[in-house]
Amino acid sequence: MELLIRNGRLVDPDDVARESGEIAIRDGRFVAVSEISQETATVMDVAGSYVAPGFIDMHVHVYEDGAVIGIDADRVGVQQGVTTIVDAGSTGSDGLARFRETIIDTHDTEVLAFLNISRKGLCDGLSELADPADLMGVDEARTAFAAEPNLVGLKARMSGSVVREQDVKPLVHARMVADALGVPIMIHIGNPPPYLPDILPLLKKGDIVTHAFHGKEHGILDTNGEMIPEARDALTRGVLFDIGHGSASFSYETLQKFKGKYDEAFTTSTDIYERNIETPVGSLMTTMTKLLQLDYSLDEAVASVTSRARAALGLHEQGTFALGTVADVTVFDVVDRKMALVDSNGEVRETVKVIEPKMTIKSGRVVWKA
Ligand SMILES: [Zn+2]
Structure with missing residues (x-):
């Protein structure tokens, strides 16, 4: 299973992304673009959206029962x-x-x-x-x-x-x-x-x-x-x-x-x-x-x-585009829109740019789309 993400605006905190600006994935891991077949890979055009390594939220509560x-x-x-x-x-x-x-x-x-x-x-x-x-x-x-x-x-x-x-x-x-x-x-x-x-x-x-x-x-x-x-x-x-x-x-x-x-x-x-x-x-x-x-x-x-x-x-795989690591990708948009957002003290501030999720890839598989 090969995937090529094309035309995204890469946000790459480690600065390891490929010069081409394309992200290539094979068998759940990031690989060099040259390593996958342009003919058989599934190509995803995400023009206009941002592409970043999969986001990590280090404080949640999900123990439902x-x-x-x-x-x-x-x-x-x-x-x-x-x-x-x-x-x-x-x-x-x-x-x-x-x-x-x-x-x-x-x-x-x-x-x-x-x-x-x-x-x-x-x-x-x-x-x-x-x-x-x-x-x-x-x-x-x-x-x-x-x-x-x-x-x-x-x-x-x-x-x-x-x-x-x-x-x-x-x-x-x-x-x-x-x-x-x-x-x-x-x-x-x-x-x-x-x-x-x-x-x-x-x-x-x-x-x-x-x-x-x-x-x-x-x-x-x-x-x-x-x-x-x-x-x-x-x-x-x-x-x-x-x-x-x-x-x-x-x-x-x-x-x-x-x-x-x-x-x-x-x-x-x-x-x-x-x-x-x-x-x-x-x-x-x-x-x-x-x-x-x-x-x-x-x-x-x-x-x-x-x-x-x-x-x-202390993770090694997540949160990076480094070649060989697990292919977790967050595709998102930054939308020009006025929005009032409140903090925990009840203070409301208006923002003019809003970050919104567009697509989520976990271990090389698209698991969610907006
Ligand atoms: Zn807590």
Whole structure:
């Protein structure tokens, strides 16, 4: 099976695309255009549209029968131009086998996961780290990671409502487990306690802070719009910031202030689930559209869901056009249209350019078309 994508405007964060501007695919992988037969290949003319490596959304909740908030993986995946999604802690070790069976194995979208440091995951309500007895031990974690190749790290939610009187203790425990296994931790930040000056020093290079640009008090910026020292130090150590839009965790104002003073790259993700897909989140492309509204370039927005996400997740195949890697492709349009988009704080801003999905190719196969 050979496929040739022609006449697209390539957005190629790694700058590895072929000079011809054409993308060739054979047997599910990217190959050089010269390697496929122009006579027998299926040619797709995508003139006017943009063509990028398959988008990665590193914070979603898709455990439909496991967590109350879960949404269908393909609805927020390939049907929205996203080829790889990462469920961020919906499941702990208790629900992992069923997550494989009912979610990973049954969708066109590639589903990876951060494993909740609580055995229960989000399944039993939203204070999963309040009882130390629920925390997964090193041996259990090792067993889980050995059994499930799609795990990319651990998830620990550091909000008062999640940890109750445990403060940072669940994160200290997650740190110990993550170090023993050599995997990163994605932490969620929200309403304290625990406070960021106690949380951030526990993070190491490669760990991810999702909801980094929330608009609540006690965030990464102080009242003057400067990063608090612990946030600056964390970035210097190689800790990564991620958007994780969600119902309550993305503020235009916070990201705009950050952008005004700092160049540090971040990843874009949605924290999408059943209750926020209509508003305020919409989709990964809607979240990227909000970046355009804040004057980020299209290249930046695409890099934040491809090359950067790949690096953050330690992936090798996804998010690139590199020859020999799995042929995941996102075809999209940037439409000139006025649209009012709301952030998690209820602030509405009007954008004049909207990113919209057009076609999704997963492992060389067209799995969705607008
Ligand atoms: Zn989440």
